Amino acid sequence: MTKASFDVVGIGNAIVDVIAHAEEDFLEREKLVKGTMALIDAARAEALYQMMGPAIESSGGSAGNTMAGLASLGGKGAYIGKVRDDLLGQVFRHDITAIGVRFDSPAAASGPPTARCLILVTADGQRTMNTYLGACVELGPADIDPEIVSAAEITYLEGFLFDPPQAQEGFRKAAGIAHAAGRQVALSLSDPFCVERHRAAFRDLVGGHVDILFANEAEICSLYETDDFDKAAAEVRGHVAIAALTRSAAGSVIFAPGAAHRIAAAPVERVVDTTGAGDLYASGFLYGLTRNLPLPICGELGSLCAAEIISHFGARPEVKLSELVAQRGRG
Amino acid sequence: MTKASFDVVGIGNAIVDVIAHAEEDFLEREKLVKGTMALIDAARAEALYQMMGPAIESSGGSAGNTMAGLASLGGKGAYIGKVRDDLLGQVFRHDITAIGVRFDSPAAASGPPTARCLILVTADGQRTMNTYLGACVELGPADIDPEIVSAAEITYLEGFLFDPPQAQEGFRKAAGIAHAAGRQVALSLSDPFCVERHRAAFRDLVGGHVDILFANEAEICSLYETDDFDKAAAEVRGHVAIAALTRSAAGSVIFAPGAAHRIAAAPVERVVDTTGAGDLYASGFLYGLTRNLPLPICGELGSLCAAEIISHFGARPEVKLSELVAQRGRG
Numbered sequence: 001m002t003k004a005s006f007d008v009v010g011i012g013n014a015i016v017d018v019i020a021h022a023e024e025d026f027l028e029r030e031k032l033v034k035g036t037m038a039l040i041d042a043a044r045a046e047a048l049y050q051m052m053g054p055a056i057e058s059s060g061g062s063a064g065n066t067m068a069g070l071a072s073l074g075g076k077g078a079y080i081g082k083v084r085d086d087l088l089g090q091v092f093r094h095d096i097t098a099i100g101v102r103f104d105s106p107a108a109a110s111g112p113p114t115a116r117c118l119i120l121v122t123a124d125g126q127r128t129m130n131t132y133l134g135a136c137v138e139l140g141p142a143d144i145d146p147e148i149v150s151a152a153e154i155t156y157l158e159g160f161l162f163d164p165p166q167a168q169e170g171f172r173k174a175a176g177i178a179h180a181a182g183r184q185v186a187l188s189l190s191d192p193f194c195v196e197r198h199r200a201a202f203r204d205l206v207g208g209h210v211d212i213l214f215a216n217e218a219e220i221c222s223l224y225e226t227d228d229f230d231k232a233a234a235e236v237r238g239h240v241a242i243a244a245l246t247r248s249a250a251g252s253v254i255f256a257p258g259a260a261h262r263i264a265a266a267p268v269e270r271v272v273d274t275t276g277a278g279d280l281y282a283s284g285f286l287y288g289l290t291r292n293l294p295l296p297i298c299g300e301l302g303s304l305c306a307a308e309i310i311s312h313f314g315a316r317p318e319v320k321l322s323e324l325v326a327q328r329g330r331g
Numbered sequence: 332m333t334k335a336s337f338d339v340v341g342i343g344n345a346i347v348d349v350i351a352h353a354e355e356d357f358l359e360r361e362k363l364v365k366g367t368m369a370l371i372d373a374a375r376a377e378a379l380y381q382m383m384g385p386a387i388e389s390s391g392g393s394a395g396n397t398m399a400g401l402a403s404l405g406g407k408g409a410y411i412g413k414v415r416d417d418l419l420g421q422v423f424r425h426d427i428t429a430i431g432v433r434f435d436s437p438a439a440a441s442g443p444p445t446a447r448c449l450i451l452v453t454a455d456g457q458r459t460m461n462t463y464l465g466a467c468v469e470l471g472p473a474d475i476d477p478e479i480v481s482a483a484e485i486t487y488l489e490g491f492l493f494d495p496p497q498a499q500e501g502f503r504k505a506a507g508i509a510h511a512a513g514r515q516v517a518l519s520l521s522d523p524f525c526v527e528r529h530r531a532a533f534r535d536l537v538g539g540h541v542d543i544l545f546a547n548e549a550e551i552c553s554l555y556e557t558d559d560f561d562k563a564a565a566e567v568r569g570h571v572a573i574a575a576l577t578r579s580a581a582g583s584v585i586f587a588p589g590a591a592h593r594i595a596a597a598p599v600e601r602v603v604d605t606t607g608a609g610d611l612y613a614s615g616f617l618y619g620l621t622r623n624l625p626l627p628i629c630g631e632l633g634s635l636c637a638a639e640i641i642s643h644f645g646a647r648p649e650v651k652l653s654e655l656v657a658q659r660g661r662g
Contacts, residue, residue, distance in 0.1 A: 020429075021649075049425065050425070052425075052429065053429045053430065054390065054399065054425070054426040054427075054429045054430045054647055055422075055425070055426060055429075056387055056388065056389040056644075056645055056647075057387065057388035057389070057422065058387040058388070059385065068385065086418070087417070087418045087419065088418065091386075091388065094380065094381070094383075094385070094386070095385040095386060096385075098351075098383065098384045098385045098386075099384065099385045312643065312644070313387075313643070313644075313649065314387055316385055316387075318352075318644065
């Protein structure tokens with residue numbers, strides 16, 4: 001096995017976030033389930049945008065956020081995802097490239113526009129996401145660059161990628177290439193409804209192709225159709241080498257063969273917007289893992305990065321995470 | 332004089348801000364003067380964007396920010412400015428409309444795209460702005476809707492509007508309509524370099540058409556070509572009914588016939604990005620003025636709104652300012 005040129009390659013939906021405050025009764029009126037992600041079509045995206053309050057735009061996408069976080073920590077990342085050759089596509093490419101992530105996937109020259117996610121943030125800091133997939137539906141096996149995947153120590157896939165029609169096939173191709181090259185495959189379950197939509201495919205993957213799994217309580221419970229976190233955790237330990245299960249303010253639990261580590265959440269002065277918390281936890285964790293740090297340190301790095309992202313609007317870091325880590329003595 | 336339907340109509344450059352962190356040496360290398368605004372062309376905008384770090388996009392424009400702040404306080408505002416019928420134009424219109432400001436100016440169907448301002452924020456929270464005026468150059472006298480201007484208690488003009496070629500004429504038209512309807516005219520000097528570019532025209536206006544003037548130290552000193560703030564202040568008192576002069580962390584001084592009020596800056600936990608500080612000071616001040624509050628209270632409202640805006644990225648309020656004011660007992 002040759003030395004990896006990238007610590008991680010992330011494969012995901014390339015999305016620009018449109019973030020606004022919303023009242024609880026707006027969610028209720030529009031039948032939006034707080035804390036989850038709903039897929040919407042172009043007409044609904046337009047209608048919802050018209051009803052939303054003033055917004056800010058910020059590059060997003062779960063795996064995109066994770067890779068931006070990894071780069072901000074000083075890691076070497078690459079990204080595979082599909083934008084259109086439009087203004088939002090340029091914005092997405094600018095932001096991920098500017099932070100130091102390699103992003104070579106060509107923009108689509110026709111078809112739907114670059115994806116956007118309308119994110120409603122309630123006063124409690126919770127985010128409710130409404131994704132118009134746009135150009136992401138074009139992502140397929142042909143976009144999985146074997147050279148990049150085989151050159152990355154870890155191939156990281158976001159669960160949301162199971163929604164665009166041809167992406168599952170792309171994922172299986174990526175996992176195959178990664179394992180053939182002696183690399184590892186990580187998966188994030190992304191959202192309980194996403195797990196519900198694709199439960200069989202997810203179980204198949206987790207059982208046969210995934211080495212490192214990220215999930216929160218709702219997602220892991222949805223995967224194994226139980227309300228009991230401990231049961232779900234016991235189940236997943238039989239399938240993956242490492243499972244990092246996040247529990248919001250209660251921190252995270254990391255399971256590895258013969259070991260379980262409980263990690264506290266890092267303190268946050270004020271939770272402004274929880275968008276990207278899981279994505280940035282994965283940044284810190286994967287950064288630690290690719291530096292061969294002990295698992296509890298990987299978890300602490302994840303907590304620290306998640307704490308930064310929820311202290312402001314948007315899911316991309318506002319400070320250099322490597323400096324934040326150095327300040328906390330974890331450099 | 333009939334009762335005004337609007338508290339304030341703002342006339343300005345309709346701009347979307349693109350905000351990123353930058354190091355001091357980046358400013359130096361690119362010959363950018365910290366804390367000021369430079370006009371750039373499309374090619375320079377593209378080149379600078381490529382060199383900038385990851386960014387967030389937020390609707391801006393000085394008078395646009397002021398009107399958004401006024402609406403967030405509960406005031407009735409209208410806005411006149413020029414966007415193109417493109418994505419950024421839709422974003423600008425969405426944001427200002429969603430916060431409750433009337434914005435009827437039609438989008439240009441041809442010509443340059445919607446304006447953008449590349450804003451570099453250094454570690455000290457200072458912002459350095461680079462504006463590509465785009466569609467703003469199309470704004471002219473024909474865009475000044477006499478019905479709206481005569482229906483507003485105060486017509487508020489941003490000094491930046493002196494840069495697009497036909498806008499000065501539009502401003503004189505607006506001032507004429509406002510005064511003929513028995514209304515007041517307010518002007519913000521916007522930027523010391525902007526004053527330098529248009530000093531004669533500014534002096535002519537301040538001397539003959541302006542009732543309420545907003546300026547910071549650098550701007551008022553540039554207007555009267557002096558380094559002495561007290562001299563500049565003495566000079567301006569002879570020309571306008573009210574002058575609100577802001578001094579960053581030192582607060583502001585309000586001059587009126589026979590009176591001078593010193594107002595402290597409102598406390599800020601951490602200055603993140605000073606973009607919009609002057610704009611939001613004007614929001615609070617004008618809100619107070621149109622409610623016939625005493626001038627020192629107008630100044631305090633200005634300080635409070637400015638403090639909110641500099642505590643986060645972007646120049647549009649992130650909380651409902653009316654609630655902020657109520658919490659501080661100034662409702």
